[in-house]
Amino acid sequence: MPITPTTKIWMDGELVDWDKATVHVLTHSLHYGMGVFEGIRAYATANGPAVFRLRDHTRRLFRGARILQMDMPYSQDEIFDAVKLTVRENGLDSCYIRPLAYLGYGEMGLNPIDCEVRVAIAVWPWGAYLGDEAISHGIRLKVSSWARHDPRAVPTAAKGTGMYVNSCLAKVEAMRAGYDEALMCTTSGLISEGTGENIFVVRDGRLYTPPASSVGALEGITADSVATIARDLGHAVTEREMRRTDLYMAEEAFLTGTAAEIVPIGSVDDRLVGTGEPGPITREIQEMYFATVRGNVDRYKDWLDYVT
Numbered sequence: 001m002p003i004t005p006t007t008k009i010w011m012d013g014e015l016v017d018w019d020k021a022t023v024h025v026l027t028h029s030l031h032y033g034m035g036v037f038e039g040i041r042a043y044a045t046a047n048g049p050a051v052f053r054l055r056d057h058t059r060r061l062f063r064g065a066r067i068l069q070m071d072m073p074y075s076q077d078e079i080f081d082a083v084k085l086t087v088r089e090n091g092l093d094s095c096y097i098r099p100l101a102y103l104g105y106g107e108m109g110l111n112p113i114d115c116e117v118r119v120a121i122a123v124w125p126w127g128a129y130l131g132d133e134a135i136s137h138g139i140r141l142k143v144s145s146w147a148r149h150d151p152r153a154v155p156t157a158a159k160g161t162g163m164y165v166n167s168c169l170a171k172v173e174a175m176r177a178g179y180d181e182a183l184m185c186t187t188s189g190l191i192s193e194g195t196g197e198n199i200f201v202v203r204d205g206r207l208y209t210p211p212a213s214s215v216g217a218l219e220g221i222t223a224d225s226v227a228t229i230a231r232d233l234g235h236a237v238t239e240r241e242m243r244r245t246d247l248y249m250a251e252e253a254f255l256t257g258t259a260a261e262i263v264p265i266g267s268v269d270d271r272l273v274g275t276g277e278p279g280p281i282t283r284e285i286q287e288m289y290f291a292t293v294r295g296n297v298d299r300y301k302d303w304l305d306y307v308t
């Protein structure tokens, strides 16, 4: 998906021109994948652009840095303010926001301890990650031949850059086979997550999602919003280990993620989920989620940080 350039990128404490936001080819993280990043969205609201759950995303970025033993050269408050500044300076009503902390140029080799930690924040307009059609009518999902990382091999609780090789392999495999998205399972066959999304399954009118830490999935912030919204709407939400057959038996299923938002799953491995069209619980949660991010639901107004 091509990026639409904006004007300024925040780099190490300064706003620099989009085209000047470059790094040296010997930047450590480019070689060994030691970096952490976030994906955040700002939505247009009646009171101007608002960043959705910025505190929680900032906290996860810092937790990831801590897991990878990267000393962040800024405080969480500084990054929080820098995100809002970058959105404001680029004059966008709504956008995707990509903070990235990485190891810079200067040291090489696998001991990163002396590497300088650098931070950048870029923003750009980004529509529905899997497309508008996906949000309204659902996607074709394929269980990947690639297993999700074992949390004993890499720290799946961190949104670490290098770990996304796993997601890219699964994504390309699924798309080349004619599907929209891949679902990864653990090496023992438990459902983990999509390449950039968590998963929810509806069976017998109840919502289920896998326990992130035991299946190597990211603790999704959208998943947390969805679980809160679903419970407030009166639906039971339970964390439960599941196998691919639980999906084949589901009445409804959907993916959640900041970029993807809430995407109904129309079919899994060519088996229709329910009727193949988004079911009533999925629709109800989608509707409440989109109203929430646009600042139209009082109950969740603390999840929004206005940039102006």
Ligand code: PMP
Pocket: 039, 159, 167, 193, 194, 195, 196, 197, 198, 217, 218, 219, 220, 221, 222, 223, 256, 257, 258, 259
């Ligand atoms: N899993 C993975 C692997 C992801 O990359 C993402 C996107 N950050 C998610 C789940 C969903 O997380 P969130 O809802 O916080 O965006």
